[in-house]
Amino acid sequence: MKQFEEKRESCDILIVGGGIAGLTAAVAAKEKNPDASILIIEKQTAGYSGKANKGGGVLQWFALDRIVPEDFLAYHVPTVGAYLGDQNIMAKYVAMNNDMINRLEEWGVTVDRVMRPTGPMTYVVGVDLDVTLKVRQKAEKLGVRIIDKVTMSDLLKDGEKIAGAVGYNIEDGTFYVFEAKSVLLATGSQNYRVASMWSNGRGDGIAAAYRAGAEMRNAEFGNFSQFYKIHAQEEVVRGENYMYNKNDQNVTKNFRRFIEADISSTAIREWYEQMSQGKGPIKLRTPIMPGFGKMMPNRKYGIPFWDANHANAEGLDPETNAEVVPGLVGEQSPVRVDNDMKTTIEGLYAAGDVSYCGSGACGAVPAPPARNRGSGILNAVFAGMVAGDSQADYVKDAVQGKICEEQVAKFKEAAYAPLEREEGINPMEIIDDVQKIMCPCENSVYMAQYRLDICKRKLEKVKAKLPHLKANNMHELLTCHEAEATVLSCNMHLEAASMRKESRGWFLREDYPDMDNENWLKWIIVKNVDGKMTLHTEDVPIETYPIQPPK
Amino acid sequence: MINTRHKIEYNPENCVGCKLCYKACFVGVITWDAENKKPVFSYVEDCEHCCYCQIVCKKGCIKVCPDFDSQSFRQSFDVYNR
Numbered sequence: 012m013k014q015f016e017e018k019r020e021s022c023d024i025l026i027v028g029g030g031i032a033g034l035t036a037a038v039a040a041k042e043k044n045p046d047a048s049i050l051i052i053e054k055q056t057a058g059y060s061g062k063a064n065k066g067g068g069v070l071q072w073f074a075l076d077r078i079v080p081e082d083f084l085a086y087h088v089p090t091v092g093a094y095l096g097d098q099n100i101m102a103k104y105v106a107m108n109n110d111m112i113n114r115l116e117e118w119g120v121t122v123d124r125v126m127r128p129t130g131p132m133t134y135v136v137g138v139d140l141d142v143t144l145k146v147r148q149k150a151e152k153l154g155v156r157i158i159d160k161v162t163m164s165d166l167l168k169d170g171e172k173i174a175g176a177v178g179y180n181i182e183d184g185t186f187y188v189f190e191a192k193s194v195l196l197a198t199g200s201q202n203y204r205v206a207s208m209w210s211n212g213r214g215d216g217i218a219a220a221y222r223a224g225a226e227m228r229n230a231e232f233g234n235f236s237q238f239y240k241i242h243a244q245e246e247v248v249r250g251e252n253y254m255y256n257k258n259d260q261n262v263t264k265n266f267r268r269f270i271e272a273d274i275s276s277t278a279i280r281e282w283y284e285q286m287s288q289g290k291g292p293i294k295l296r297t298p299i300m301p302g303f304g305k306m307m308p309n310r311k312y313g314i315p316f317w318d319a320n321h322a323n324a325e326g327l328d329p330e331t332n333a334e335v336v337p338g339l340v341g342e343q344s345p346v347r348v349d350n351d352m353k354t355t356i357e358g359l360y361a362a363g364d365v366s367y368c369g370s371g372a373c374g375a376v377p378a379p380p381a382r383n384r385g386s387g388i389l390n391a392v393f394a395g396m397v398a399g400d401s402q403a404d405y406v407k408d409a410v411q412g413k414i415c416e417e418q419v420a421k422f423k424e425a426a427y428a429p430l431e432r433e434e435g436i437n438p439m440e441i442i443d444d445v446q447k448i449m450c451p452c453e454n455s456v457y458m459a460q461y462r463l464d465i466c467k468r469k470l471e472k473v474k475a476k477l478p479h480l481k482a483n484n485m486h487e488l489l490t491c492h493e494a495e496a497t498v499l500s501c502n503m504h505l506e507a508a509s510m511r512k513e514s515r516g517w518f519l520r521e522d523y524p525d526m527d528n529e530n531w532l533k534w535i536i537v538k539n540v541d542g543k544m545t546l547h548t549e550d551v552p553i554e555t556y557p558i559q560p561p562k
Numbered sequence: 563m564i565n566t567r568h569k570i571e572y573n574p575e576n577c578v579g580c581k582l583c584y585k586a587c588f589v590g591v592i593t594w595d596a597e598n599k600k601p602v603f604s605y606v607e608d609c610e611h612c613c614y615c616q617i618v619c620k621k622g623c624i625k626v627c628p629d630f631d632s633q634s635f636r637q638s639f640d641v642y643n644r
């Protein structure tokens with residue numbers, strides 16, 4: 012085996028991922044318990060990486076001067092979450108809204124407080140693309156340590172309890188062993204590397220949690236899609252309100268009666284049906300409206316960001332009447348957490364995009380935007396604050412788990428194995444295989460059992476390639492691990508989607524078109540038991556929640 | 563998608579070695595040449611053409627030139643070779 016330097020680090024709280032969720036948790040934990048030693052490891056560069064720097068920047072603002080959290084539940088639970096959410100966590104998120112934004116400001120984030128209404132209860136306010144960096148600077152001021160360019164590859168356990176993690180430097184290969192009383196996963200979601208801005212979501216944190224035996228919930232709700240212009244690949248936010256087929260028919264009328272603020276899976280289904288009947292291409296008959304991100308003029312980074320992107324796309328598709336296709340964004344975020352962001356493994360927490368659906372907060376929709384624009388960054392901030400708070404208390408009394416050297420050696424060997432092989436398969440081939448399964452909307456958004464079965468057979472062939480992954484350098488080694496995680500996410504999607512025999516919220520099946528509250532007010536839980544993927548269901552405790560489905 | 567035809571134009575003339583572009587890349591396309599204090603565009607095939615490196619460079623050294631065709635969204639109809 013090639014020799015790499017090995018380093019050991021020790022801390023009370025290890026945070027994996029330096030996006031907005033991880034950095035928020037670090038600051039929150041330090042504010043609660045200044046004595047706790049906190050270390051963040053980030054695959055790229057904390058404060059710059061992560062999705063909050065990728066263009067958006069709208070934050071949902073609840074008018075808590077006139078509404079109470081139950082008002083929002085009364086709207087959200089039937090229309091968006093489709094009764095599948097954990098209503099307690101959603102209420103907690105709404106209640107903390109104004110305080111969270113105030114606290115971000117205290118930490119140095121500039122908030123554009125011009126209130127733009129998005130509904131009877133909500134507005135959006137804005138932040139710029141330096142939001143994460145500002146939180147990094149705050150964290151460093153409080154004494155949080157940060158190691159960049161180090162990826163976590165596996166979690167270490169002492170019996171059933173977390174003991175730390177292992178990982179490696181993605182440039183020079185240095186191997187790291189981290190000893191920690193508590194670990195927070197803030198590694199983002201799975202996006203199958205498809206849509207460009209979203210493609211840093213590669214699911215390796217989800218995969219590490221799965222391998223360690225943490226439960227997953229709502230894995231079948233991870234397939235957000237939206238329309239993109241076919242050539243320029245520019246997203247067309249809200250264009251689904253004006254879809255026309257080749258016979259000049261307005262086909263939006265087939266699935267919605269009035270203009271809605273956001274895309275729904277019914278628009279994707281309509282696209283598929285029109286195309287299958289030979290009535291495509293589908294074009295949009297409206298001047299394309301700018302996303303919220305561009306509506307805020309005072310953004311030093313946000314405006315040049317979109318201008319540069321738009322300049323590149325310009326000319327490839329005319330502004331109006333461009334053909335659109337659904338593009339898979341993904342956003343599988345299934346790590347199960349409770350209302351304190353605890354996973355099912357003692358000492359292991361998860362916050363942000365890695366556990367949005369797993370927390371149950373959004374119900375039967377994929378993680379952000381989750382038909383709830385402006386909830387991505389804020390959910391990550393919310394979950395980070397709750398996790399940081401909870402971990403700060405936990406480490407006061409927790410005893411450090413013992414590092415098992417056998418586990419370390421096993422994980423180390425597994426991590427570098429693709430570098431050792433003389434020849435083998437390039438990881439991009441595997442990612443490409445998975446994309447061919449996941450991208451067609453009839454496999455990920457509008458499903459049927461026979462199509463899922465075909466996908467499963469294809470995936471078996473992809474899985475057989477995994478032991479032959481070959482990396483020629485450190486960059487490819489990281490891609491190998493991401494490829495493995497991509498296969499796992501696809502696997503969880505196909506199994507959980509096959510199990511759910513109904514349509515609910517974002518989740519649509521051609522063969523089970525109706526919502527079935529009698530049999531399917533249930534969460535599907537996926538779990539690794541001795542290397543085997545198991546699935547079971549758990550009743551949503553709907554009788555304990557304020558909002559109930561009609562009898 | 564496997565995309566190999568993106569280009570990133572880099573003009574070192576005004577580069578002050580501030581490292582911002584290297585930090586800004588969220589998928590590790592850019593590595594750092596410590597000796598010469600210059601960015602190296604090592605894995606352009608992985609570029610997601612977000613243009614973040616371009617906009618953070620205060621010296622205007624970087625221009626991202628995406629090739630959209632090599633990265634088009636995969637649809638059912640492509641997959642089945644319509």
Ligand SMILES: Cc1cc2nc3c(=O)[nH]c(=O)nc-3n(C[C@H](O)[C@H](O)[C@H](O)COP(=O)(O)OP(=O)(O)OC[C@H]3O[C@@H](n4cnc5c(N)ncnc54)[C@H](O)[C@@H]3O)c2cc1C
Nearest residue numbers: 028030031032054061062067068069163199363364387388
């Ligand atoms: C184009 C775009 C526009 C958006 N617009 C908005 C908007 O307007 N409003 C809004 O609220 N939300 C928006 N969102 C969503 C929002 O940005 C995200 O929900 C939020 O930033 C998620 O934060 P996070 O910290 O949970 O995850 P991420 O930002 O994905 O951060 C995860 C971090 O973990 C690192 N990491 C991953 N795996 C490992 C590992 N194994 N070891 C070490 N590090 C690892 C990653 O490099 C990354 O830095 C948008 C997203 C995109 C892509």
Ligand code: SF4
Nearest residue numbers: 587609610612613615
């Ligand atoms: S455009 Fe984005 S992905 Fe490409 S090199 Fe620059 S920062 Fe990295």
Ligand code: SF4
Nearest residue numbers: 577578580581583619
């Ligand atoms: S951001 Fe610009 S000036 Fe700074 S190192 Fe990169 S290319 Fe050079």
